[in-house]
Amino acid sequence: KTATADWLMSQTKHRPQVAIICGSGLGMLADTLKCQDSFAYADIPGFPQSTVQGHAGQLVFGELKGKTCVCMQGRFHMYEGHSLCKTTFPIRVFKLLGVETLIVTNAAGSLADGFQTGDIMIIKDHINFPGLVGLNPLCGPNDDKFGPRFPAMSGCYDKGLRCLAMEIAKELGVASVLQEGVYAMVGGPNFETIAEARLLHRLGVDAVGMSTAPEVVVATHCGLRVFGLSLITNKVVKSYEDTESVNHEGVLEIGRLRSHTVQQLPNSLSYF
Template identity: 65%
Template sequence: MEPAAAARGSGYTYEQYKETADWLLAHTHHRPSLAIICGSGLGGLADLLKDPVTFNYKDIPNFPQSTVAGHAGQLVFGTLAGVTCLVMNGRFHMYEGYPLWKVTFPVRIFCLLGAKSLIVTNAAGGLNPGYQVGDIMVIRDHINMPGMAGVNPLTGPNDERFGPRFPAMSDAYDEELRSLALAVGKELGFGASLHEGTYCTLGGPNYETVAECRFLHKLGADTVGMSTVPEVIVARHCGLRVFGFSLVTNKSVLEYGARERANHAEVLEAGRHAARKLERLVSVLVERMKGKGLV
């Protein structure tokens, strides 16, 4: 990265974003209208695509590399329920040492590829005592803890070609899509295992202390994780319609003396067990989105 780029607060120029998007468009016939970002252990969504075209991140110009177990590091184009999609199988995180302008690099690529909507998924800890491992939460809102400390992917000069200087976030998660997902979940018989709530992001990579979990729950957070929100901010800045799911893969520890301890291996295992349910929900949701002209 050039020193001038570091001073701007972003290591990528518009031309570099365009270079990556143009390279992808030249290497696949797919023109996605929907992008999906998969969280830890949730990459099975990519396996649902028909007529897939797969790119390893290392082969894509300017693309960062995923370093976390459970993130395959692949961009997969294809169709899902008749909708041309792009699935990001493996995301990037601040705790990997990446600045947020690099974490969110793919989202602006999605925009330049022509995507109009973004679905984000994550594996998260359940702060709400009513949530169980394997439950799914439709994200209604988020709490951006790094953002409150001034760590934001939009820091630096604004590029109006992507979006406005001061984007609103009060409607970050599309109300129509949330309602549609809850209705689909009810039809699929998910019942009490499907919720709607607030996701909180932290920097990681350590899991939260008991005091931190209590604090976040009192703030109104129902799930907690280390991703998603930076991507959502950049997506909304670009004008993408956004919808999100948290898959509860562990219960956050809210009591001292509890024997439970969160660890990444258990998160991945819980994700594998419950992922089929989330995949089914996303598949039917995309089909309904198409039927309603929402994608």
Template identity: 55%
Template sequence: MTDFITSTEIDAAADFIRARTRYRPEVGLILGSGLNSLADTIESPDVIPTGDIPNWPKSTVPGHVGRLVIGQLEERAVLVLQGRTHFYEGYGLDRVTLPIRVMARLGIGALIVTNAAGGLNPAYEPGDLMLIRDHLNFPGMAGNNPLRGPNDDTFGVRFPDMTKPYDAELRALAHRVAADAGFTLHEGVYAYVGGPSFETPAELRFLQLVGGDAVGMSTAPEVVVARHAGLRVLGISTIANPALPDPTPGTVLTHDEVLEMGLRAVPRLIQVVRGVVRG
């Protein structure tokens, strides 16, 4: 049988973090590609390099810093993860999602997960924000589910319900925060693909056909594990580029462009996150 992450490994990581912060975070935030500046808004932080944490997966992707920033945001204790890992980096999904298990062990009750995504919906433009209403977990449906292996009953049941993966009340609050700030948020379905190659035109047409509004290479496994552990989840995609099956001739997408385009949305993303944390 394949080796899977154990409770002992999860607890060792959680104990290491507890011993190095004065805070007891209530909310967890995961920052996607190009969104690291959000961590700069955290007040009086304790900073922990993730490379120091026992059993923690190391990110190898440009734009993912690799540290925890734990401190105050809108008078609430938060834990910000700068630098997630991905399935395509070679880790098993139980290792990719270990940070979510650790957050649950630390007593975090809500997760805000962000990502940079391609816009499948032709109405979306680079710099737009999309609240994730639901997702299409293609690797998960093909058998690469992060809950594969022995179930840890201390987190949740063997067959967790996923009819409402993204919290409707948190989405409604995010919409109100954006409206008060003078801008609107899209809301749609996030299609999770394994990567790291970008999608072919035929794959993009398929994703549109089955209802995807944005496409990316993260988030869904984290959300599955978060819901298994009973965390409330708000997902926000920054639309970094059009992901349309018939691009302008000569168009070539690079990861650097994804990072650059994602920066356009950062001020509005920070407003939304702060407003939601404030409640």
């Protein structure tokens, strides 16, 4: 990680305070950065590679409303075959670069009854299903340089940033599509069966996806302030009568349709 951070610092003058991870189809979050320096993951020493459609695979540095940001256009998922250590590798690199705040975004399916496709959910908390059974990026020897052996996760989605996001959404006139809820990470890559969807619903899950939780665990471990957003790209099928089914192209399409709205919140938040 240190070698990667040193290499990046030798290649760009930007010293980011905020890092943004773009979810599936949400790579356009990087487009508004000014004075960009971009690096393909393939050219960054030690960096994993993106293999999923809708994840461009480059790191973009730039300025956003006077703050310096680094944006991952493309994240790493466990189902791609990466170890959890690899999927979260960039988080510790960001910490070494001086980042203080992490903004995570993702595409997710909704289970909550009141949610609509196209809504934006502020993540209040998560259920890390792989983590609960021991698939956790913090497994193995603890690196005390980054954080404690047994980190607390009770406040991992910063309350101040969540309240601020609500206020900003009202000012932007997008409060009607804003929700707040619990995100659950499942392993993927298959989407849920109807029985699994019903289970998640009964457990109080509002939105489900195949990423984010490991990144937030590693970020919280090393003391980053975290804000998370899910774009609701589909309703998870919970009824045997329902003939619709979800697919990745549909997920990416909702990202394109909602790009402008999704862009606004992280843009305004990174200012604080």
